[in-house]
Amino acid sequence: MALSLIVPGTGELYAGAKTRGFIFLSMEGGIWGGYYGFKSYSRWRENDYRNFAAVHAGVNTQGKDDTFYEKMTYYESRDYYNQITRLYDRNEENTYPEDDFWNWEWDNEASRDRFRELRNDSKSANRRAIFMLGAAVVNRIVSAIDAYIAIRSFNQAQEFATVKNWRLRCNADLLGKNKSVKLTLRKNFR
Secondary structure, X not given: OHHHHHOOOHHHHHOOOHHHHHHHHHHXXXXXXXXXXXXXXHHHHHHXXXXXXXXXXOOOOOOOOHHHHHHHXXXXXXXXXXXXXXXXXXXXXXXXXXXXXXXXXXOOHHHHHHHHHHHHHHHHHHHHHHHHHHHHHHHHHHHHHHHHHHHHHHHHOXXXXXXXXXXXXXXXXXXXXXXXXXXXXEEOOO
């Protein structure tokens, strides 16, 4: 079980269930490939929407956090954002300084809509990457349970021969603290 919690499929391979082990290993590879793919796509789209904002809203992209870009999604300019914030919050702390570093003004509504699409694509890909991390956890848990079942089946299937009421059986406990191998010879008198 511990092997499968670390790398899904390795517990099954250890127990001799090679097909199931390779399935879990393949799923793990696919999950991590998906994670890195979604993260890469999210970063590409983030670069796209930041560059798009620089071209179509005149933004200086240096040193801006995600909250700044979120405000750009909903307001046509920094001045309009500041005006609405002063009106509803009556608080100057939430406004942006009126200098070129914090300035933005969209050239048209279609540009702002395209910016929103690019930003949503980036956020969506990032959420999918997080989903892939959840899938990796689930894959480990299911693989560990399957490895436990596989090792129990492996231990129970070690009955080598049954000849005229005589049985030779091998029980192995190679995962526990006290590793042991036990051979049993039995005779049925029924």
